Amino acid sequence: MRAAEILARDGPNVLSPPKETPEIIKFLKQMIGGFSSLLWAGAVLCFIAYLIEFSKDKSASLDNLYLGGVLIVVVILTGMFAYYQEAKSTNIIASFTKMIPRNALVIRNGEKYEIPAEHLVLGDIVEIKGGDQIPADIRILTSQGCKVDNSSLTGESEPQFRSCEVTHENPLESKNIGFYSTTCLEGTATGMVINTGDRTVIGRIASLASSVGHEKTPIAIEIEHFVHIVAGVAVSIGIVFFIIAICMKYRVLDAVIFLIGIILANVPEGLVAAVTVSLSLTAKRMAKKNCLVKNLEAVETLGSTSIICSDKTGTLTQNRMTVAHLWFDNEIYQADTSENQKDQIFDQSSATWTSLSKIVMLCNRAEFKSGQESVPIMKKIVMGDASEAALLKFSEVVMGDVIERRKKNRKVVEIPFNSVNKFQLSIHETDDPNDKRFLLVMKGAPERILEKCSTIMINGQEQPLDESSVKAFQDAYMELGGLGERVLGFCHLYLPEDEFPDNYSFDVESMNFPTSDLCFVGLISLIDPPRSTVPDAVIKCRSAGIKVIMVTGDHPITAKAIARSVGIISANSETVEDIAKRLKIPVEKVNKREAKAAVVSGMELKEMSPEQLDELLANHTEIVFARTSPQQKLVIVEGCQRQNAIVAVTGDGVNDSPALKKADIGIAMGCAGSDAAKIAADMVLLDDNFSSIVTGIEEGRLIFDNLKKIIAFTLTKNIAELIPFLIFIIAGVPLPIGTIAILFIDLGTDIIPSIALAYEKAESDIMNRKPRHKKKDRLVNHQLALYSYLQIGILQSVGGFFAYFTVYTVQGFKPDLLLYLRPLWENDSLNDLEDSYGQEWTKYQRQYLEWTGYTAYFVAVMVQQIADVIIRKTRINSVFQQGLFRNKYIWVGIASQIIIAVILSSGFGSIPVLNFTTLRIQYWFVAVPYAIVIWLYDEFRKLLVRHYPGSWWDKTMYY
Amino acid sequence: MTKDEKKPLEQTLGEWKRFIYNPGSGEILGRTAESWGLILLFYLAFYGFLAALFTFTMWVMLQTLSDETPKYRDQISSPGLTIVPKPPGALEFSLNISKPATYENYIDAIKEFLREYEGKKQEHLLQCRNGTFFEQDNIFPKKTCKFSLETLGPCSGLNDVNFGYPDGNPCIFVKMNRIIGLRPQGEPRIVCAVKEGTEVNLATFPKDGRLDLMYFPYYGKKLHNSQCLKSGSFLQESATTIKEPGELSTARSCSPGPVSELQPRSVNRM
Numbered sequence A: 001m002r003a004a005e006i007l008a009r010d011g012p013n014v015l016s017p018p019k020e021t022p023e024i025i026k027f028l029k030q031m032i033g034g035f036s037s038l039l040w041a042g043a044v045l046c047f048i049a050y051l052i053e054f055s056k057d058k059s060a061s062l063d064n065l066y067l068g069g070v071l072i073v074v075v076i077l078t079g080m081f082a083y084y085q086e087a088k089s090t091n092i093i094a095s096f097t098k099m100i101p102r103n104a105l106v107i108r109n110g111e112k113y114e115i116p117a118e119h120l121v122l123g124d125i126v127e128i129k130g131g132d133q134i135p136a137d138i139r140i141l142t143s144q145g146c147k148v149d150n151s152s153l154t155g156e157s158e159p160q161f162r163s164c165e166v167t168h169e170n171p172l173e174s175k176n177i178g179f180y181s182t183t184c185l186e187g188t189a190t191g192m193v194i195n196t197g198d199r200t201v202i203g204r205i206a207s208l209a210s211s212v213g214h215e216k217t218p219i220a221i222e223i224e225h226f227v228h229i230v231a232g233v234a235v236s237i238g239i240v241f242f243i244i245a246i247c248m249k250y251r252v253l254d255a256v257i258f259l260i261g262i263i264l265a266n267v268p269e270g271l272v273a274a275v276t277v278s279l280s281l282t283a284k285r286m287a288k289k290n291c292l293v294k295n296l297e298a299v300e301t302l303g304s305t306s307i308i309c310s311d312k313t314g315t316l317t318q319n320r321m322t323v324a325h326l327w328f329d330n331e332i333y334q335a336d337t338s339e340n341q342k343d344q345i346f347d348q349s350s351a352t353w354t355s356l357s358k359i360v361m362l363c364n365r366a367e368f369k370s371g372q373e374s375v376p377i378m379k380k381i382v383m384g385d386a387s388e389a390a391l392l393k394f395s396e397v398v399m400g401d402v403i404e405r406r407k408k409n410r411k412v413v414e415i416p417f418n419s420v421n422k423f424q425l426s427i428h429e430t431d432d433p434n435d436k437r438f439l440l441v442m443k444g445a446p447e448r449i450l451e452k453c454s455t456i457m458i459n460g461q462e463q464p465l466d467e468s469s470v471k472a473f474q475d476a477y478m479e480l481g482g483l484g485e486r487v488l489g490f491c492h493l494y495l496p497e498d499e500f501p502d503n504y505s506f507d508v509e510s511m512n513f514p515t516s517d518l519c520f521v522g523l524i525s526l527i528d529p530p531r532s533t534v535p536d537a538v539i540k541c542r543s544a545g546i547k548v549i550m551v552t553g554d555h556p557i558t559a560k561a562i563a564r565s566v567g568i569i570s571a572n573s574e575t576v577e578d579i580a581k582r583l584k585i586p587v588e589k590v591n592k593r594e595a596k597a598a599v600v601s602g603m604e605l606k607e608m609s610p611e612q613l614d615e616l617l618a619n620h621t622e623i624v625f626a627r628t629s630p631q632q633k634l635v636i637v638e639g640c641q642r643q644n645a646i647v648a649v650t651g652d653g654v655n656d657s658p659a660l661k662k663a664d665i666g667i668a669m670g671c672a673g674s675d676a677a678k679i680a681a682d683m684v685l686l687d688d689n690f691s692s693i694v695t696g697i698e699e700g701r702l703i704f705d706n707l708k709k710i711i712a713f714t715l716t717k718n719i720a721e722l723i724p725f726l727i728f729i730i731a732g733v734p735l736p737i738g739t740i741a742i743l744f745i746d747l748g749t750d751i752i753p754s755i756a757l758a759y760e761k762a763e764s765d766i767m768n769r770k771p772r773h774k775k776k777d778r779l780v781n782h783q784l785a786l787y788s789y790l791q792i793g794i795l796q797s798v799g800g801f802f803a804y805f806t807v808y809t810v811q812g813f814k815p816d817l818l819l820y821l822r823p824l825w826e827n828d829s830l831n832d833l834e835d836s837y838g839q840e841w842t843k844y845q846r847q848y849l850e851w852t853g854y855t856a857y858f859v860a861v862m863v864q865q866i867a868d869v870i871i872r873k874t875r876i877n878s879v880f881q882q883g884l885f886r887n888k889y890i891w892v893g894i895a896s897q898i899i900i901a902v903i904l905s906s907g908f909g910s911i912p913v914l915n916f917t918t919l920r921i922q923y924w925f926v927a928v929p930y931a932i933v934i935w936l937y938d939e940f941r942k943l944l945v946r947h948y949p950g951s952w953w954d955k956t957m958y959y
Numbered sequence B: 001m002t003k004d005e006k007k008p009l010e011q012t013l014g015e016w017k018r019f020i021y022n023p024g025s026g027e028i029l030g031r032t033a034e035s036w037g038l039i040l041l042f043y044l045a046f047y048g049f050l051a052a053l054f055t056f057t058m059w060v061m062l063q064t065l066s067d068e069t070p071k072y073r074d075q076i077s078s079p080g081l082t083i084v085p086k087p088p089g090a091l092e093f094s095l096n097i098s099k100p101a102t103y104e105n106y107i108d109a110i111k112e113f114l115r116e117y118e119g120k121k122q123e124h125l126l127q128c129r130n131g132t133f134f135e136q137d138n139i140f141p142k143k144t145c146k147f148s149l150e151t152l153g154p155c156s157g158l159n160d161v162n163f164g165y166p167d168g169n170p171c172i173f174v175k176m177n178r179i180i181g182l183r184p185q186g187e188p189r190i191v192c193a194v195k196e197g198t199e200v201n202l203a204t205f206p207k208d209g210r211l212d213l214m215y216f217p218y219y220g221k222k223l224h225n226s227q228c229l230k231s232g233s234f235l236q237e238s239a240t241t242i243k244e245p246g247e248l249s250t251a252r253s254c255s256p257g258p259v260s261e262l263q264p265r266s267v268n269r270m
Helices: A002-010 A023-032 A036-056 A063-097 A201-209 A218-247 A252-266 A271-288 A298-304 A351-362 A386-399 A402-408 A446-451 A467-482 A534-543 A556-566 A576-583 A602-607 A610-619 A630-642 A654-662 A675-680 A690-731 A739-749 A751-759 A782-810 A843-871 A888-905 A928-947 A952-957 B002-020 B033-063 B104-115 B149-156 B256-262
Strands: A103-108 A111-116 A125-129 A137-149 A160-162 A183-195 A291-293 A307-310 A322-328 A331-334 A411-415 A423-429 A438-444 A453-458 A461-464 A486-495 A518-527 A547-551 A597-601 A622-626 A647-651 A665-669 A683-685 B081-084 B173-176
Touching (some): A023 A036, A036 A063, A036 A218, A036 A252, A063 A252, A063 A271, A160 A183, A218 A252, A252 A690, A271 A751, A291 A690, A298 A665, A322 A351, A351 A386, A351 A402, A351 A453, A386 A518, A438 A446, A446 A453, A446 A486, A453 A467, A467 A556, A534 A547, A547 A556, A576 A597, A597 A602, A602 A622, A610 A630, A647 A654, A665 A675, A683 A690, A690 A739, A739 A751, A739 A888, A751 A888, A782 A843, A782 A928, A843 A928, A928 A952, A952 B033, B081 B104
Parallel strands (some): A307 A547, A453 A518, A547 A622, A665 A683
Antiparallel strands (some): A103 A125, A137 A160, A137 A183, A291 A683, A411 A423, A438 A486, A486 A518
16 A cells, blocks of 8 residues: 555655663663772782782682672673662653554545554554544644644644635644644644654654753762762872782782782762662652652752743643632622632622622523533533633532533623623523513623623612722723733613513524613623642742742733732832832833842743853843743853853753753653653642642752761761772781672661661751852762761771771780781781780681671771761751651661671681681671760761851861 | 973972081971970870880770680681691692602601600599599599500501501591580591592501590690690590502592591580
């Protein structure tokens, strides 16, 4: 068939996914990134050392070979783990973006087929109807009242008519083209496929979006910074001691082995895994709070956000028109606009309200879709436009069972709303059996309604519409309009019975009924109200030092009103225009610095130079961009980034994707968002709610703090692993801890406690401090490094050495004998080395004692790491303030430390190469005093930091 | 292009210079002198405290120990054997009768090893009773038994100063390590056997490689006069000699057999 040929030529009608790095490259990247390269170097050195030894002596010990092998295994395992974690998080989103298979109704060979949309080819004739997504770019052939929603493509929020005439040269503007992935709202149409897949307009934009470069995430920069610090320390200490070792006349081969040990001790092998797991735990937690994070590192980025550029509709607002205010009896009443509208508290006793409610109820074409009896009113699906739906729901809530009442007041005739009349009218029988009059009800643009009225109803009484009541109307209209609300006027007229008897035949064409001298009843204003959680969230942002900028395609007045009601423009701040109005001076004369707030329209933005935009962003704390096109979002994002801000941007349309990509963190809407936006974004908001972003920020800030704790915890023991090598080289004592035991600390006992720190609760309200400064507030600052390395780390080493000396002493080797014993100790042919008591030790016996030393040192470090994980729970508060038992995972971690150590020391570790021995029970407690000192010292540090903020101590010791 | 590249370099240099010494704020390496002073003072105090802590804990730990015997001897429960002279490789002797250079070192090592047992040096030592433990728990200072080189027969060096090496009958000494309080049960001896290859003549001295019980137990460096340690007062140092005819070209070693033989079935502790 021809279709099959074209399909083979053009490929399926789907957007090709953004170019992905091949899996193998991703995998290899994990293998060589960060510390892995150091470990590779260590492994290679191991092999070289072995080969040199082997070439000299065929029976050379295999230790170096084993160690090299173990290092490679470690690198590969951690690499695989990181890769797996990343793949897992990508998979979440992959499954998310996977579109449900869509079908298209296609006419081929004169017959209708339903085929999967991806099998559509050029020249196919497709049929679409209301509710369908347009399956490809099509040229409309016939159309019956077809309206489409192009908002995701062009940003036009109004439904667009589609017909078969060419109205513009530009296909984007022409009325006869339906675009792939837009939705047909109502009507039906047939069209011919003119573009499929990537060649569609959407496809081209999507590929454009993928070409916008993505910035490195802040946490990636921080981790890189940290890796540099650690690698720098490792390599420089390694080289210094390599030189020292050479100067001390050690063999070069030995010096190389020392170098490996030093590198190994310095590299926190388990850290990458711990960080990845912590981030993915947070990502999971965030997913529960409706923030789906696609990229693990975005978790923290969100935490350092300093500007949020948020959409209005749907994100800040509920995305549905709702009755906000009523005006009758010369008074404005407020309606409940919350999500459930339970508390309608306005005065319903007035007779005017009775009339108004009747008009609202009757003069309305919207209906509930059937079969929704059990659904709460606010969640019911309504057929009809947004304002009518709002009024229908409103009257359903206030009066109940609108449909039944409408039946009782049978509709005789109606004129639907159109843009010429700007009103809607219907005539009904009344439900009062004694009243045979017809009731004419009308609603529409207030000024048009007022024109048609000669009286006004006040407290149920009709009164002539005099100047004062017109003035009152004007004031109310202005006020409600100034709130950014859509205002509708309502009026009615009881048709006199004598002129319009029961059997009168009303005719819409000839309008054989009065449409003037009606009685004005009231105004109702509608708005898409803010979500009820948003104002709190905005306040939180403000206290957290995050600037919230509203970017909307809506009208400036509406935008400003919503901004005010959610607190983006706070109650007491003014725009330049407000000041001008208050001081009654022209806008140009107002000192711009005085205005905290600014409302900027897309037109104004278009004429701004980048410098002017920078000035605007820098000088105003509360900014609303209205009537902006999605393209301008990119300009705004770039402007914010020039201010050194970390920018989060929300978006749903296809055209938002470049801005989403450009932003430090792009947030796509899960419900309203297009697939292209979701692909471009780093995060998807499942409930489209702004306050979820704020929860996400909170989590992001928490994980930043907790990562600090994790890193501090991990770095500490590196010194305790390093010092033995240094002392070994300089003081010539038997080696206190072997490389394998170091790996068992890094990848065994320390892993779970460090991950458990990710569950630590915030110490204080993290939403009360300023966002992190990109350059100044580093993840690993010198306070953290110094405190971990030079204080707690050294303390741990001393504790470790105490344990080491203890086990040697009780077996006969006193510390003074151990100094510079190394040449004899390691002499393979010396089988009668005398200890401090005159006993003689063979090489093997000494070796075993050395392993016991390793085990003792290992256990001592483990015991002190228990104290370390406890002190790392907090950075400033006392551990007791934080609650010792609140984070149960810490105790799981501590248990794991002990269990792993016990397993290693009791048998399992006696496997060759591992070199652990069984330790007498009392030597497990040798380091306990040191652990207690660590705890006490850290409490003391925190106490001083708390009591002397800003002091030298605070600056030096608070990390 | 090159200009653009040069500038950052100068800038970084400048930044480094300013980091090393900033004349504006008087900062050296990012800190003022006062700040450096405080930091150094702090670390001085901190490490001072650590040193004190370490010293204190070590002192406490050393207080729990006895000067005479180590707390535990479990890791050397079976005494090791030491071979004199030490072969260069893994227990493999290789020598050529016609080339004295191949064994001169061995002879020197043996002479050095036996020097301590020379009659003159043992004059003041006790002549102990053969075949029984020399218990001296309540005797202070502890005495040391004489070790007579004669028991070593041809390997004593009294008659043959070359210990049989030029004749192709080299002497190899096997010594048992000293362990405090070790009291072997039964009749401890070192048994040597030929590991592989042709049958060779193997002679051991004292007879059967026996270790006399009178050299047990050892009371430790502090109680036992230290100079006597090496003087063979203990049978741990009793030497067993392997005599082999002909040129030794391959390994003739004391196989592990004797070691296990020698291991006391149970070790009495002091």
